[in-house]
Amino acid sequence: MPIIKLSVSERRRLSVFITCFLIATVAWILATLSGTYSFTVKQAITFKNAPQKRAFRALQPDTVEAIMQGTGWQVLFSKVSSSTEPVKVDLHTLEHSNYIALNTQIAQINKVMDARHKIIAFTPDTLYFDFTNRVVKRVPIEPVLNLTYQQQYQQSEKIQLKPAYVTLNGPGNVIEHITSWKTDTLKLDNVNQPINTTLGLQPVKEGNISIYPKSTQLKVPVEEFTEKTLSIPVKLINNVHYYNVKMVPHRVNITFTVPLSRYTELDEDFFEATADFGLWEQGYTVLPVNITRVPAYCRIVKTVPRNINFLVKK
Template structure:
């Protein structure tokens, strides 16, 4: 049961009064937001026309506070407009001095701003830079990969990078510490055929440094692999006294994985199996383990039978 019982006429008057209050508040908000205001907006600095003969390093943050002249609506929505969050600063004056005055570029900067949102000041207004000698150097490309091959498939040859070197330029102290430059990660899944991709180089974090080119071509040969078994002669090594040594058996069966393309060409000339006689002289071994000292590229040894060989020394 309502505490206050109103007649129909009183309820109509209360509704009209409440509506007037709401409309008055809305009108007041619109009036306030339509009034001109000066407000501060953070701007991320983007440099252009950097000096080519001088390496530089900014001595302050990459963000400045711009004082903008606009109305309350623009102030309210200024934080949500990412397209206007950057500020392009021209560095052509750094050829003669080590600072840039933002106020001197006000007309050019405002030409890129909406007419109803003109910038009237910056904090800080002057950007200072540190300079050092500039150096240019070529460094090899370091390919970063995360590749998952389909079962029975794998890389079957050397990776080709075009180009395999990039040119970097920047402060001498920084450039001297760089020995290679990484690519972005080449991430592939379930690969079963040769790869040919254009890959970006990792971006430069320093504003006073450049890398060229920014992309390279990557080619990775991929083939299906299968097992093959060959009889490989066992060679005795570390026999300084030239003993007459005979190993038993004289050949071992080596099972390995090879690509289908290379399968017909694989023979025992590509492999070298050894037995180390110093293990008998120095450690008293009665049988010598077999080691594969030479294998073809991109072949993987699966097993060696037998893994150890007996030996006889003839005097």
């Protein structure tokens, strides 16, 4: 049962009051959000026009607090969204200075920023840099590959890169520790034909290092492989006292994988098998067979026998 009874006219007046109150509240909110305010947003910074004769290292984090001027709507959205464009700082004055005054670049920065976001100041307003001698160094490119091959297919020759080296330009105390530069990862499955593609180099993580070129041409020879078996002689090594040694057997059979294009050209001269006679003085009664020379494009599958007997005639 209602506590307060209102007549029809009273209910009508209450309804009109609530409606007017809600309209006034919405109007106040809209008027407030349409006003101009200053607010702070944390933004990443990137560099452009780096000095060519001086290597540098920033002495502060790669973010700054930008004081912006905008409407209440922009203040509201800045709190719920962090997707702001990075601030591009021009470094051309570092050729003759050790710091960058950000507030002197506000007009230039605002030209390339979203027109709805106007920066009026930065905190900190000055960026300081440490300088070392800039050096140039040439290092080999290291391909990063994640390849799986179709059955009976595999890499048949050395990987080719053109160019095979990258030129680094940056501070000597950083460059001296870099011995190679990796490519982006190339991932391919069920490879059954040669690979010929352009592969990008991994980007630099430091703003004070530059690399050239940015990519390389990658060639991976791929062929179908098959197995082949040859009988090859066993060479006795470390017979320092020149004993008369008879090996039984004196030849072994090796089974190996070979590209189809090279199947007919391979003979026993491409391989070498050895037995270390020095092991006899250590108490060995049989000598293990080691395959010591194999073409780079071949892989030994098995050797029969793995050990050989021997007779020593003093």
